[in-house]
Amino acid sequence: EVQLVESGGGLVQPGRSLRLSCTASGFTFGDCPMSWFRQAPGKGLEWVAFIRSKGFGGTTEYAASVKGRFTISRDDSKSIAYLQMNSLKTDDTGVYHCSRNYGFDYWGQGTLVTVSS
Amino acid sequence: DVVMTQSPLSLPVTLGQPASISCRSSQSLVYSDGNTYLIWFQQRPGQSPRRLIYKVSNRDSGVPDRFSGSGSGTDFTLKISRVEAEDVGVYYCMQGTHWPRTFGQGTKVEIK
Numbered sequence: 001e002v003q004l005v006e007s008g009g010g011l012v013q014p015g016r017s018l019r020l021s022c023t024a025s026g027f028t029f030g031d032c033p034m035s036w037f038r039q040a041p042g043k044g045l046e047w048v049a050f051i052r053s054k055g056f057g058g059t060t061e062y063a064a065s066v067k068g069r070f071t072i073s074r075d076d077s078k079s080i081a082y083l084q085m086n087s088l089k090t091d092d093t094g095v096y097h098c099s100r101n102y103g104f105d106y107w108g109q110g111t112l113v114t115v116s117s
Numbered sequence: 118d119v120v121m122t123q124s125p126l127s128l129p130v131t132l133g134q135p136a137s138i139s140c141r142s143s144q145s146l147v148y149s150d151g152n153t154y155l156i157w158f159q160q161r162p163g164q165s166p167r168r169l170i171y172k173v174s175n176r177d178s179g180v181p182d183r184f185s186g187s188g189s190g191t192d193f194t195l196k197i198s199r200v201e202a203e204d205v206g207v208y209y210c211m212q213g214t215h216w217p218r219t220f221g222q223g224t225k226v227e228i229k
């Protein structure tokens with residue numbers, strides 16, 4: 001059974017950093033491109049970042065709103081995708097979800113990030 | 118960026134009646150491989166998004182056959198043939214053809 005479990009969220013002050021993890025199971029993680037999404041409170045869905053599998057270079061794509069501040073990475077030995085978030089802003093507050101990039105067929109339950117002083 | 122425009126944004130429906138949601142993209146969603154990467158998600162209150170339809174019209178396993186997707190190019194539709202109480206939630210279209218990936222604003226389906 002495919003499972004994605006996000007962790008690492010919490011309350012953080014503006015300007016600080018946080019690293020989210022997406023732990024995967026039930027499929028061959030190393031072959032799978034992954035994405036992060038977010039949803040601000042009461043708002044719609046927003047795609048945040050994407051990473052290809054190592055077989056396709058492990059290259060990345062970012063939304064303009066996070067480019068230069070967020071970094072997506074992966075550890076295939078642990079089946080984890082990470083989202084390193086630096087220079088956090090209040091607008092980054094929301095629930096962060098990871099998803100398989102096989103058409104975004106499976107999503108995790110999300111982890112809440114609150115950026116506030 | 119490709120702008121995805123959904124309508125209506127709010128859809129009150131009587132149980133057992135049909136419902137239809139439109140999604141229009143500002144550019145064609147046909148990819149160079151010939152596929153059209155238009156996805157529909159359902160998000161029930163308090164839950165994560167659930168994929169219903171992929172590549173315009175392919176229904177996911179476990180999705181009731183009252184849900185159907187159609188369209189081409191820049192114009193797409195999600196239809197629910199007979200709305201049931203469990204269909205309450207917000208429905209999003211998303212394009213997976215162009216970078217950055219973008220979503221429609223969401224359509225809130227509620228029971229009258």
